[in-house]
Amino acid sequence: MSEPPEIITTPVEGQAGSSMFQESWSFLEDVKVGRSPQPRLDCYLLPLLVAGFFVLQLDHSNISNALTDTITEDLGITNNDLMFAGVVIAEIPSNLILRRGTIALTQSWCTNTHSFLATRFLIGAFEGGYIPGGQYMLALFYTREELASRTAIFYLDNYAATATGSLIAAGVMNMGGTGGLSGWQWLSAVEEIITLVVFLALVAFLPRSPGHTAPIHGLFDFFSPRERQILRARIMADDKTKGADKAQITLKTLAYALTYYSLWLHMLLNVVALAPKGGLQLHGPKIIKSLGFSRTNANLLNAVSSVLVIVLSCTISFASDRTHWRGPWCIVVFSWSIIFAGVLYGLPTGSDKWAHYAIFTLLSGGNALAQGLDDAWVSINAVNPSKRSIDLVMVVMGSSLGAIVGNQLFRDDDAPKYARAFCHFTR
Incomplete structure (x- = not known):
């Protein structure tokens, strides 16, 4: 006679904020008979988070594409002005807040250096918390063995957006002169309208x-009560510290988390x-153009490295999940980047x-892959939700x-x- 299925008890919030324990079906038994809600979760949660990351990267990558147009001449800016300090400053206060789009749309009407820098700073401030917030959501819904591969999927649209942004730029910037706007201004307007649409989808469905x-x-819920029990049970069986729906962050928990030297090492790793990706992503189209390619071809060719990143990222992340390394x-x-930079x-x-x-494409396609591995590594080893939230913010700040x-x-x-930049990458 077969053994009865395992019974897992998980807390389920009841009426008037009270809590009670209810018996849930063993999620292992449901997986065996094909009733696990995980496939639905993959088809529901992941596309939302990925879409948000996609438009976040569009906001960032449109500057690199705009550098092949007349943005530096129109606004009087230099390469040294192109920093995203607002992103770093915003990471901790913006965690778990999904805000974006409207400020970026105003970038289309920038006419000088000051207005450009102001909008870029505000874009960073409003978008800065999305990556740690998205990582925290993944940690809430997925087990430790699933997290690295889902983190890789989360980052895929970061790379896909760079490729897609280059393709969009190749077409949209040909509209330069229409309506009295330059090509880079049309690019900002089109991409930020996409951002606003995705933001509304996140509010409606996340x-x-x-x-x-x-x-x-x-107003609605795509999961039944039974499926919610299974989702919660599988997470609790993997890591009981994930039972809390919200991370309670206080000054005490913040100070405690920051005393871990390993956190600072993870931050340094990121x-x-x-560092290579920041410069290569921003200046990639311009570097390719300097080799003798036209503006349109430079933007199109820049997309190839992003496709390579997707392939390598999937391979490395799934290997990491399989080996638990x-x-x-x-x-x-890191060795890949050092070799091709040299x-x-x-x-x-x-x-x-x-x-x-x-060679430039191989270098661009293989750098920054450690970021997703490091983020998953930190999330897996966090001892509680509060520390996980703080740790993710810190490594994303890195x-x-x-x-x-x-x-x-x-x-x-x-x-x-x-040449000096590529020399630094090998050190």
Whole structure:
């Protein structure tokens, strides 16, 4: 006679804020007979978070594409002005807040350096908390063995948006002169309208937690009560600290979390991982254009590295989940960046432009892969929801700092080849 299915008891919020324990079906038994809600969760939660990251990256990547147009001449800005300090400052106060779009739309009407810098700072302030907020949502709904692969999927649209943004830019910037606007202004307007649409979708559909899967307005719920029990039970069986729907962050918990030296090492890892990406992403189309390609072709060719990133990111992340290794795979991807940065630095002047482009694409396609691994590593090892929230904010701040550092390696006096920047990547 077969053994009866395991019974898991999980707290379910009742009426008037009271709590009671109800028996739930074993999620293991439901998986065996194909009744697990996880496939629905993958098709519901992941696309929402991915779409949000997609438009976030569109907001950032449109500047790199605009650099192939007349934005620097129109606004009187330099490469050294292109920083995203607002993103770093906003990480902690903006965590779990999904705000975006309207400020970025006003960028289309910027006419000078001051208005441009003001809008870029506000974009960073309003969008800064999305990445740690999205990571926190993934940690709420997925087990430790699932997290690295889902984190990779979350970051895929970061890379896909760079590729798509380049394709959009190649077409939209040909509208320059229409309606009295430059091509880069039309690019900002089109991409930020997409951002506003996705923001409304997040407000309308994003679930709150495994135990409360209805969106914030509470008008509907795509999961049945039984499915909510299963979602909560599988998370509790994996990590009981995830039972709380909300992270209670106080000054005491913040100070306690910051005393862990390992957190600062994880933050430093993301700084190093994102330093190459920050500069390459921003200046990639311009570097390719300097090799002798047209503006349109430079934007199109820049999309290839993003496709390569998607392939490598999926491969590394699924291998990480399968082997349960995080650190060794980080070493592998760092080695990739060092090798191809060294090759690019060593290419003699006058080399074939296609050979130069191929090495540049391999470098761009293999950098920053450690970021997703590091974020999943931190989330998996967090001892409670409060520390997980703080840790994710800190490592994402490291990513933003790395992007700023990387951008500053690409100086105007080193353009257009940026040999010193590629030399720094190998150190």
